[in-house]
Amino acid sequence: MSGQDDDRTLVERMARGDRTALATVFDRHAAPLTRGAWALAPTPDAARALVEDAFVSLWDHAADVRLVTLSLLPWLLAACAGSASRAVPGDPLRYVRADLAATSEDDRALCERCVVDGRSYAEAARELGYVPSVPTGTARSGRASRKAVTRDGL
Amino acid sequence: MDSEPPQGDDLRRLLVTMKQDVLARATPRRGPRRRRSGIAIGVVTALLLGAAGGSVALGLIPGQEDRASAPAATATTEPMPTRSPDGAPVVDSPSPTPTPTPTPTATRPPYASDDPRTWTISGTEVGPVALGGAVTEETDDLTAAFADDSNCPNPNVSWWTADGRTPIIVLGQNGVVTGIAVGDFSADQPGPTTAEGLGVGSTLAELRAAYPDLTPVTGADGQVASGTPAWTIVRQGHHITFSMRPDTTVTGSVWVSDEAQEPYEFCG
Numbered sequence: 001m002s003g004q005d006d007d008r009t010l011v012e013r014m015a016r017g018d019r020t021a022l023a024t025v026f027d028r029h030a031a032p033l034t035r036g037a038w039a040l041a042p043t044p045d046a047a048r049a050l051v052e053d054a055f056v057s058l059w060d061h062a063a064d065v066r067l068v069t070l071s072l073l074p075w076l077l078a079a080c081a082g083s084a085s086r087a088v089p090g091d092p093l094r095y096v097r098a099d100l101a102a103t104s105e106d107d108r109a110l111c112e113r114c115v116v117d118g119r120s121y122a123e124a125a126r127e128l129g130y131v132p133s134v135p136t137g138t139a140r141s142g143r144a145s146r147k148a149v150t151r152d153g154l
Numbered sequence: 155m156d157s158e159p160p161q162g163d164d165l166r167r168l169l170v171t172m173k174q175d176v177l178a179r180a181t182p183r184r185g186p187r188r189r190r191s192g193i194a195i196g197v198v199t200a201l202l203l204g205a206a207g208g209s210v211a212l213g214l215i216p217g218q219e220d221r222a223s224a225p226a227a228t229a230t231t232e233p234m235p236t237r238s239p240d241g242a243p244v245v246d247s248p249s250p251t252p253t254p255t256p257t258p259t260a261t262r263p264p265y266a267s268d269d270p271r272t273w274t275i276s277g278t279e280v281g282p283v284a285l286g287g288a289v290t291e292e293t294d295d296l297t298a299a300f301a302d303d304s305n306c307p308n309p310n311v312s313w314w315t316a317d318g319r320t321p322i323i324v325l326g327q328n329g330v331v332t333g334i335a336v337g338d339f340s341a342d343q344p345g346p347t348t349a350e351g352l353g354v355g356s357t358l359a360e361l362r363a364a365y366p367d368l369t370p371v372t373g374a375d376g377q378v379a380s381g382t383p384a385w386t387i388v389r390q391g392h393h394i395t396f397s398m399r400p401d402t403t404v405t406g407s408v409w410v411s412d413e414a415q416e417p418y419e420f421c422g
Contacts, residue, residue, distance in 0.1 A: 020282045020295050022180055023173070023265040030169050038159035047155070048168065052176050059180040088155070095159050 007072040014062035022059050025072060030055070032099035033076050036115070039095050040084040054079035068125040069106045073099075078114035078121040092116055173265065174349055178276055178390060182284040182292075268298040270319055273346035275353060275408055277389030280322065280334045280346050285392060285410065289326035296322060306421040313420070320345025320354050323420055325411070333411035335420070339382075339399055346408075348394070358403035361385060361396055371395060371414045382406070386414045 005013070005024065013021035033051050041047035054076045058065065067075065081092070092115050093100065100108050106128070113124035160168055265281075266272045273281025282295030293302070293312050300314035300322060314322040320343045325333035336346050337354035347353035350364045362368055371384040386395040393414040399406035409416035 017182065017287065017291060018282075018295065019177060019180055019182070019279070019284060020265075020267045023177060023267075023282075026169075026173050026176055027265065030172065031165060034165065034168065034172075035159040038155065038157075042155055044155070044157065044160075047159075048172060052172055052179070055176040056179045059176075 006070055008067055008070065011058075011062050011065050011067065011072070014059055015065075019059075022055065025058070026055055029073050029076055032073060032096050033080065035099065036077050036093065036096035037080045039090065039092050040080055040088060040115070042085075042088065046085070050080040050083055053083055068110060068121075068128070068130045069104060071103055071107050073103065074107050074110035074114060074124075075121050077111050078119075078124070081115045081118070082120065174274060174276070177274070178278060182278075182287040267295065270299050270322070270346050271344045275336060275346050275348045275394060275410060277392040277394055277410065280336055280408075280410055283322070283324060283331060283334050285331050285334065285412075287331050289324065289329050289331055292331050293324050296324075308421045311420045319343055322346075325417065325420065333409060333413065333417070335407055335409050335416060337405070337407040339397075339406035348408075352396075352405075353408055354405050356396070356405045358385070358396075358398065358405075361405070373415075384409075384414075384416065 005021070007025065007028075010021040010025050014025070030051065033054065034047065037047040037050040037054075038044075041050055057079050058072070058076065065075065077096070091097075093111060096111075100111055109128055110121070110124050113119045113127060114121055117124075119127065159165070265274075267282060270281060278285050283292045289312070293314070296302075296314045299319065300316045303313040303315045303321075306313045310326050312324045312326075314324070320337045321340075322345075323335040323338065324331055325335070342355035345354055347356075348364075352360055352364055365387050367387050368385045369387065371386050382397050382400050384395050384397040386393045388394075392410060392412055395409040395411075395414050395416055396405045397407045397409065397416055398404060407416060
């Protein structure tokens with residue numbers, strides 16, 4: 001167990017009930033996710049609720065999460081966007097674009113589909129041509145694992 | 155919304171409180187129950203944690219805006235909204251009846267598995283160790299910061315120590331964590347604290363100021379123990395009990411459990 005584990009490994013650890021993994025994921029993604037949620041919610045309290053609910057949803061469904069890319073941020077942003085009660089004016093990614101600039105092209109494409117176009121994470125993954133992968137028992141980092149997707153093929 | 159996202163200290167404070175909420179809402183997963191085989195090694199460590207009825211520790215919990223995570227209709231890989239429509243907070247109704255907890259104001263460092271000073275004591279957990287979780291899985295998370303002291307002959311108790319750190323004692327029954335103690339009444343050392351920053355070394359006056367619902371723990375005779383009096387609060391349906399060092403008003407141990415009374419001995 002390490003704070004340096006990649007997001008896929010952390011998801012697998014959460015699926016096994018490891019709450020330190022959830023804490024690590026929170027530390028890693030909460031700040032950009034909060035910025036992202038700020039554009040999706042009408043009030044600060046609503047933004048906070050979106051962020052918290054996204055992490056709790058991740059914890060609750062960790063066993064079923066299959067990442068398309070190495071980062072959980074698109075999944076978390078998709079969760080926030082899916083829970084947002086209504087459309088808000090302006091670019092919904094405006095506060096998080098600086099964070100996304102440091103992510104992969106695939107991550108950015110996923111975020112655009114999920115947050116801007118209103119797709120679910122699975123829909124975005126399918127539209128972008130990612131193929132579901134069989135979940136592994138152990139975490140693997142690197143390019144070979146990059147295309148991990150959804151167990152249900154959604 | 156019109157306002158810009160928080161930055162700097164404002165963001166940091168927000169993240170701290172959100173993290174506490176998220177971890178409080180992340181219910182432990184119940185693994186298969188296993189009784190620890192527990193080979194007693196070494197000498198029996200008869201540790202007296204309190205006198206005249208036992209020690210009690212009070213604990214507290216983040217206790218703010220506890221929201222229930224609504225169950226998802228189906229388990230899919232999709233990000234799923236979990237908030238109930240009205241986002242209504244769920245308030246546990248333990249005994250004694252808790253009163254609203256003051257909003258934590260202290261800024262805590264980010265959680266680190268190898269630094270117990272960053273761990274939060276809540277009604278459901280101490281850092282990575284959660285009530286109701288499998289002992290082996292929960293205590294496994296302590297190894298980044300502590301070593302298991304195998305001298306305790308009680309197979310249901312594991313005693314975790316490290317130089318310069320407040321020890322952690324985990325009590326289990328049928329392989330499930332039923333109690334977590336922070337501190338063993340020895341000298342103050344850095345360790346986990348509540349969201350309000352209180353723990354081993356905190357004075358009774360500090361506890362009273364932070365927790366209006368602080369309640370004395372009484373023995374069978376209805377009296378507070380004279381040697382190591384203890385006070386408790388209830389958070390998320392569980393007790394957090396602060397036990398004083400003998401004949402002092404300084405916390406020597408913090409106990410998280412369904413039982414308000416911390417065991418008089420763990421290994422005896």
